[in-house]
Amino acid sequence: MNEQLPIITLAPCPKGYTRDLDKTMSPAQTIARVRERLDSSRLDILSKTRRVDVGRLGIPVFLSVCGADARRIMPTRKQMGKGSSAEQAEASALMELMERFAFFSFWEERPHMVSATWSEAEARFGSDLLSIEAMLRSVDDTLSPQDARRVLDLTRWQFYPATRLLDGKTVWLPLDWFKLLGEFNGTSAGNSREESLLQGLSELIERHVCCRVDRNLPTTPTIDPASCAFDPVLAELLAAFEREGIRIVLKDFSQGMPLPTVAAVAWDPKTFPDSSEIVYTAGTAASPAKAAIRAVTEVAQLAGDFCTRACYEASGLSKYTALEQINWLIEGPTVSLASLPTVENADIREELITALRGLAPLELYAVETTHPRLGIPTHYSIVPGLHFRERDRNQSLGLFVGRKLVEEADAETVLHGLKVLESCYPGAHFLPFFEGMLALRAEDFNTARSAFAAAVPLQPDADSQALASFYLGYADTLECRWQEALPALAAAARLCPDMKEYGNLLGVAHFKTGDYAKAAEAFKAVLRVDKGSAMDLANLGLCEKFMGNAEQAREYLSAALELDASLDFARNHLAELEGQAN
Numbered sequence: 001m002n003e004q005l006p007i008i009t010l011a012p013c014p015k016g017y018t019r020d021l022d023k024t025m026s027p028a029q030t031i032a033r034v035r036e037r038l039d040s041s042r043l044d045i046l047s048k049t050r051r052v053d054v055g056r057l058g059i060p061v062f063l064s065v066c067g068a069d070a071r072r073i074m075p076t077r078k079q080m081g082k083g084s085s086a087e088q089a090e091a092s093a094l095m096e097l098m099e100r101f102a103f104f105s106f107w108e109e110r111p112h113m114v115s116a117t118w119s120e121a122e123a124r125f126g127s128d129l130l131s132i133e134a135m136l137r138s139v140d141d142t143l144s145p146q147d148a149r150r151v152l153d154l155t156r157w158q159f160y161p162a163t164r165l166l167d168g169k170t171v172w173l174p175l176d177w178f179k180l181l182g183e184f185n186g187t188s189a190g191n192s193r194e195e196s197l198l199q200g201l202s203e204l205i206e207r208h209v210c211c212r213v214d215r216n217l218p219t220t221p222t223i224d225p226a227s228c229a230f231d232p233v234l235a236e237l238l239a240a241f242e243r244e245g246i247r248i249v250l251k252d253f254s255q256g257m258p259l260p261t262v263a264a265v266a267w268d269p270k271t272f273p274d275s276s277e278i279v280y281t282a283g284t285a286a287s288p289a290k291a292a293i294r295a296v297t298e299v300a301q302l303a304g305d306f307c308t309r310a311c312y313e314a315s316g317l318s319k320y321t322a323l324e325q326i327n328w329l330i331e332g333p334t335v336s337l338a339s340l341p342t343v344e345n346a347d348i349r350e351e352l353i354t355a356l357r358g359l360a361p362l363e364l365y366a367v368e369t370t371h372p373r374l375g376i377p378t379h380y381s382i383v384p385g386l387h388f389r390e391r392d393r394n395q396s397l398g399l400f401v402g403r404k405l406v407e408e409a410d411a412e413t414v415l416h417g418l419k420v421l422e423s424c425y426p427g428a429h430f431l432p433f434f435e436g437m438l439a440l441r442a443e444d445f446n447t448a449r450s451a452f453a454a455a456v457p458l459q460p461d462a463d464s465q466a467l468a469s470f471y472l473g474y475a476d477t478l479e480c481r482w483q484e485a486l487p488a489l490a491a492a493a494r495l496c497p498d499m500k501e502y503g504n505l506l507g508v509a510h511f512k513t514g515d516y517a518k519a520a521e522a523f524k525a526v527l528r529v530d531k532g533s534a535m536d537l538a539n540l541g542l543c544e545k546f547m548g549n550a551e552q553a554r555e556y557l558s559a560a561l562e563l564d565a566s567l568d569f570a571r572n573h574l575a576e577l578e579g580q581a582n
Contacts, residue, residue: 005170006112008163008366008379013194013348020084020233020293022286022348024191027087033191034094034376041373044068045101049090052080056307057240059300060086064093073104082297084233089297095376099189102378106369113175114159118152121159121172129159130173130365130384138181138384139395147424151397154417155404162365162382165197166356171365178382180400185388186381187369193377194348197366198286200381201355202259204364206284208386209255210263210316215393219332223250223262223292227336231289237296245270246306248299249330250292252340253282258358260288260340263317264295265326268306276306278320280329286351288340311532316389319498321528362386394460398425406437414438429458433468440475448475452488466496470505477505482512493522500526500533507539516543534564542573550577 017023023030038046044067053061062081066074079100081093114124121129132145135152143151157174164171178186186204190196213220228234228250241248248266255261263282272278279302283294304310312319320326343354356364367380392399398421405417415438422431436451452472459465473488489506496502507522520543526536541556557574560567 005161006163006368007161007168007170008165008193008197008368009168010165010194010197010349010352013192015346015348020088020290020297022290022351024195024348027083027085027091030091030191031087031094034091034098037374037376041371043373045070045374046094046097049093051086051089053300054305054308056244056305057246057300057303059084059237059240059297060089061301062086062089062093064097066097070097070101073108074100075104076100080301082301084237084293084297095189098371098374098376099187099378100184102189102369102371102374102376103184103187103380105371106367106380107179110158112161114172115156116159117156118149118174121157121174122149125159125172128170128172130171134363134384135174135177136397138178139397139400140385141396141398143397143424148397150420151401151424154401154413154420155409160367162367165364165366166353173365173382175367175380177400178384180404181391181395182382182388183390184380185390186383187378188381189376189378191377192348193368193379194352196377196379197381198348198352198355200366200379201352201359201364201383202284202286204381204383204386205257205259206261206282207316207388208383209253209257209261209284210282211387211389211391212255213253213263214316214318214389217328219328220263221252221335221339222330222332223252223337223340224334225250227338228289228292231293234289234293234296237293241266241296244268244306248296250295250337251329251332252335254340258341258343258355259284259286260291260342262288262292262295262337262340264292264299265329266299266303266306267323271307272323273321275309276303277311278323278326279303279306279312280317280320280326282316286348286355287342287344288337291340292337309531311530313530314498318389359383392464394429394464396425396428398428399430402430402434406434406441411438411442427458429455429460429464432458433471436468436471436475440471440478443478445475445479456488456491462495466492466499466502469495470499470502473509474505477509480512482509485509486513493525497525498529500530500536503529504533504536504539507536507543511539511543516546519543520547532563534560534567537563538567538570541570545573545577550580553577 017026047065047067049064064079079096081089083089158176159172160175161170188196188200246268251263253261253263261284265280267278268276279299281298283291285291302312343351345351362385365382369378405414432451432455436448439448455468469488470492473485476485492502493506503526507519510519523536523540537556538560541553545553557570560570
């Protein structure tokens with residue numbers, strides 16, 4: 001059986017290109033190779049690539065737009081690519097598409113998957129099964145192994161033979177558990193297996209250290225710009241910011257990890273906040289200079305040249321909307337870029353092995369996801385114990401198993417599962433919330449409201465309180481109890497103003513009660529978070545129309561239609577206003 005299992009082996013991998021990133025071949029070669037594979041695959045994966053920056057910084061940004069076959073299985077319609085040259089940015093956008101398409105194709109095919117409960121997997125795989133301690137470590141849970149087994153046995157998992165990369169051992173693990181925890185965090189693509197795997201590890205480490213900094217707000221070292229001058233590409237990138245008067249500060253976010261992580265925060269005093277944002281991101285690589293290049297080009301990717309009203313969506317790090325919010329970040333002792341850790345070597349395999357040794361006692365498990373008709377190396381990498389900002393900070397086995405049950409299992413199975421979770425996690429904050437979700441699923445709105453109301457005061461932080469409050473209000477809206485929904489929705493929006501969905505539904509509820517002024521306030525608050533939300537612009541336009549402010553209404557409705565021409569209701573109201581004006 002073992003001979004038929006997918007096993008990942010590492011081979012020598014000398015670098016063939018090192019100008020701005022470390023790769024086995026040049027960006028031009030990568031582009032040619034990917035396009036040749038796309039042509040020969042007879043699949044409609046790529047519609048087109050196009051450059052989308054306006055040239056102010058001179059740092060290219062590309063999009064790869066999905067074709068029909070990619071759109072069928074992927075949640076995104078386009079990918080962005082960055083780089084210090086047009087070729088590198090286009091290659092980056094193409095490889096991002098290869099990575100995502102391969103990952104979602106892999107989950108559609110599910111090769112070598114074995115469906116089992118945890119106890120069944122223990123009996124079947126024995127010592128080749130991932131340890132239950134590693135499962136607990138993946139969510140920082142202190143539950144006993146016995147109770148952990150009871151919790152994991154509440155549902156079936158999809159077990160897959162991953163490779164423990166440092167020693168090559170095949171380890172069966174519940175792959176859907178890690179997908180539940182991290183979505184496609186840890187997916188990667190490369191010109192070679194080793195290049196892809198190092199990229200995957202770099203992303204996992206980057207998300208981990210960013211999560212730690214984002215939650216704990218420690219004082220971190222500031223990198224001396226003068227110490228970046230030794231690398232001509234990095235120096236050129238930083239000079240582009242200086243030339244345009246854009247402030248950029250580089251920070252050491254390495255946090256004791258074996259790979260260096262450089263964070264960058266940038267803003268344009270001339271255009272912020274009218275047509276630009278504070279951009280805050282990070283990059284991780286084998287060497288400090290390459291990590292800094294990743295961070296700086298990522299700033300360019302997210303910023304829209306600091307003059308186009310671009311609005312980026314926060315992922316690995318929080319998004320800040322006022323300069324005083326980043327005072328804590330700017331502080332810290334000044335250090336040289338060369339003081340950051342490095343695993344730099346002429347061979348990518350050696351860099352990967354050095355990083356894996358430095359990661360101990362944490363271990364990396366890798367799964368090859370390479371699409372058979374493309375042959376571009378792609379992987380999914382997992383390190384139990386590394387964190388991820390988008391994951392619930394109150395994580396536990398019980399939280400995620402309960403979520404899986406409520407989303408997938410029948411009512412009887414969910415009720416049994418909640419009883420087991422109650423015995424393992426007495427009084428846990430998530431129990432009444434899941435009871436509410438189950439009742440909501442059954443359209444038992446009274447029970448759902450009671451459960452969510454009981455859940456709100458039990459929640460340990462603002463984010464989870466906001467979620468419970470939102471669902472409390474949402475349950476009312478499903479019965480058109482708009483007035484009754486307002487207090488809970490207002491609480492959700494107040495507790496977590498960055499969640500657009502909360503503010504949007506609050507605005508809708510005010511609108512439905514006829515309070516157009518308060519509805520407009522709610523939609524404006526959403527637009528402060530996402531100025532490119534066409535729906536909220538259109539909703540704001542309707543509010544202005546019903547308050548008698550025709551000029552403002554036309555302005556907002558027109559802006560909404562520029563962003564999304566499919567909003568027929570906005571077009572109809574705009575036409576009505578134009579008719580009145582004439």
